[in-house]
Amino acid sequence: MRKTVFGIVSVGLLVAASAAVADTKDKKIALSNNYAGNSWRQAMLKSWDKVTKPAVASGIVAAADAYTTSENQVTEQAAQIQNLILQGYNAIVVNAASPDALNGVIKQACDAGITVVSFDGIVTEPCAWRVAVDFKKMGRVEVDYLTKKMPAGGNLLEIRGLAGVFVDDAIHSGIEDGVKANPQYKIVGSVHGNWAQEVAQKEVAGILPSLPEIKAVVTQGGDGYGAAQAFAAAGRPTPLIVMGNRQDELQWWKEQKDKNGYETMSVSIAPGVSTLAFWVAQMILDGKQVPKDLTVPFLQIDQADLEKSLATTEKGGVANVEYTADDAAKVVAGASK
Amino acid sequence: MKGLLSRLLGQPWVGSFLAAGLVWLLAVVFAGGHGGGEILSSALAFATFTVIVGLGQMMVITTGPGNVDLSIPATMTLSGVIAMKLMDTESALILVGIAAAMGASFLVGVANYGLIRLLRIPPIIATLSSSFLVLSTAISIGRGLRIKPPAPLADFATARAFGVPFAAIAVAALAAIIGLTLKHTIYGRTVAAIGQNERAAWLAGLDVRRTRFATYVLSAMLAGLCGVLQSGFSGGSALNMGDDFLLASIAVVVIGGTSVAGGRGNVPGIWGAALFMYLLVTMLNIFGASPGVRLVMTGLIIIAVIAVAGSENPRRA
Known part of the structure; x- marks a missing residue:
């Protein structure tokens, strides 16, 4: 049959x-x-x-x-x-x-x-035809995930992309809408990571000492691993960091998961x-x-898909x-x- | 005592440290008085990278008007990509990776000077166009994949004692060596002499060509060193890892009190300026300022510094 x-x-x-x-x-x-x-x-x-x-x-x-x-x-x-x-x-x-x-x-x-x-x-x-990504929804999805994961709310750190590019504005406005609809979350800090781990690491390391406890980091992709390193270097507890499908991010997520059951999500195009x-x-x-x-x-990767996605993603590449x-x-x- | 103080304040690099201290103070006050130590510690960690490329850029700019190295970001990327790829996370291959990365950077420096000298292309165009070649090479070698550094390299790049990064101490020593070289060696004095008047330097029997050659090679190799260190620090190399360093490498030189017209280099100022640039961004982030404001501020500060430094010394117009 x-x-x-x-x-x-x-x-x-x-x-x-x-x-x-x-x-x-x-x-x-x-x-x-x-x-x-x-x-x-x-x-x-x-x-x-x-x-x-x-x-x-x-x-x-x-x-x-x-x-x-x-x-x-x-x-x-x-x-x-x-x-x-x-x-x-x-x-x-x-x-x-x-x-x-x-x-x-x-x-x-x-x-x-x-x-x-x-x-x-x-x-x-x-x-012209347009094959577009709903970037705004992508930002919203991150906050929606948080409402399920930590309904009590808390302080958020937002890592934005490259200033002046419409993708950055679109994802940001999705996150903003989500936070407006769920006032238990508060964005206490915002930096531009330019979708690069090095820049995200630098900017987060700079603003972190001035911030209260961070519950979660909302991101745009290519910046989650850098943020994680900055938190580790500052000796602060690792918050929930939304990842962006890069292999190094997924690898880091897997390591945390094996160590202490760390849970997050990953989303990108x-x-x-x-x-x-x-x-x-x-x-x-x-x-x-x-x-x-x-x-x-x-392309969204959830806790259950992590191992499978990691296995099919080239080392150092993107899912x-x-x-x-x-x-x-x-x-x-x-x-x- | 008073004479010493006024002499100290007369140094062109003092301003950058004072400015760095001021923005640090503002940032800490705005943050509610806490986190000052941590902010300073991360400022040291990240300023280290800017200082390394700034030192090379300072030497190039000091060789006179028109001399600038725009291939620094591409060279950093190439070096980082080569190092990470060769090491392939194996500790035993760290030295091999570093040697290959430095060798490639050396070749970039040779190529830059070759374009300037043999083809008589102005440095600004020569180094910009060579950076396309260099970046393309990095793309074809690394194909955009991010390979993690071996653990010992990552540990060295991120290690701190009492909040002071080891890398910062090493680079402070490097800066001191370059400062002494500039002031007390024939090569260093020749760099300054060429920058003040190339023809006079040549007539005085100085080896202008070899000195400029060495300077471009030095700048490329420092960029390469920065690429390796940054890759160790950030968990791998990336094709866009140098993007932040083009403006930064020139800005720290200018803000640090080195003469844009050449002939007068300043090493301590590079540290002050690199700390200032990092702390300025941190302060604006803590204030919640937009990146637009940040770029405008950076631009205004550079213009202001050049205007002030230019009017200060009418003797060398």
Whole structure:
């Protein structure tokens, strides 16, 4: 029985795959990426390679080339996208340096008949598709977790991201809403950790001596391990620190758990979201109806999943999932409802 | 006694220590009078890193107008990545990792000076463009993975006695050596002479080329040292670990009383300025100020220091 079901599913997949081959095998997709200087972006590029190479080899698309600008600059990325237009790509998947400053060149691409799919760093230009993460909800989820874990409330330390980036504002406003709805929590200190363990460690170490007892640390990802080190160095009891899916954070969590039953959660966006954007672009080129605004689920790791996630995460990397054409179809179907 | 005091106050580095003391006091007062010792202890721990790269930057800037090393953050990253990757958490490989990291940093310094000297590219552009190459190398070696340091290295980098980090003591000694080198060796005097007037130094028979070469190599190697130490301190290397140090390395040099126009270096001021920068951020964090305010304050302070230092000494206009 199981075998039959499996057989039907694989036949279904084959049909789906061959249908795709029929219509997009001549199409070329480019990835325009604005930054590669951290582990998340490196994992994102690796995922892109891992998924698009077989897709090109099996003839689903003709090309899926990744281009990264050397500096995180709007002007540089605008020039890069102009080049991609001239090179005749049918679709451009873009992780944008700015939500609105690239709109002009995005419009040029649309006018040239090119499908533009933005993800992670999305663009506001209406002609482009957006594969967005609900960052605000991500912040809210952290506080919601706290209400279950420590309903009595307490003092919180907030570690924010890179100032001036909309992701930082979005996660922060989610946390703020959560705290407003649950007044038993009080944010007694806030620092900018820039999503980097070194910076988070430095900033937390600086503000910690001035703070009362901290019950929990709400974070944005890539900063939890640094915060933990700062608490340890100051000789203060380790609070509940929300982690951000980095392997060193999960490893630290596991060590604490084995030692004293430490409990927390971890949440971030899987770098493999680039592959979801790839499949969305492929679907659009295939002539499918795709709504302009899609939402990707974030990747949440709970106490029970810790060991499993740790085992599948590369040492020193980020917990990740790569998406399939089926996943993309599901996300699209969900948004079309 | 009074003469000694006024002579002390006349030193260009005193201001940075006074400023550091002031912001520390404000921070402690605002925090309700407690945590002063802990704040100072973490200020020492983190200022150590800024001091290491600041020393190299100070030597480069002292060699005269236009000389600056913008490849410090990239060199730090490369060195940290190489060290962590080679050590691969094995204590036995610590020395191998450090040697390789320092070797790579040495090559960065050689390449920087090569671009400046052979291709006649201005230092600001040469070191900026070489930093792209260096960072790309770090990316291809480390692929963005964060490898933990071996336990003894991490222990050394984070160890403290009575609140004073061991690394801070070691770097204070290093600073003293560089201070003596600058004041009392032919190399140090040549650096200052070149900074005051390159042509005069050359006409006086000083080896301008070799001195500048050594200075860029020194800066790169100090950046490399900082990269290894920071990786040990923070639990691994990261591709963006140097980001904070570009502005910081220049700011501590300027605030510390080194002449931006070159020819006059100042070692103690780098310590004062590094402590001041850290304590300023701590103070603003305790006040709950936004990062915008923080950046504006940093910018204003640098401008103010340059304006004051520039008007103080009309002899060297």
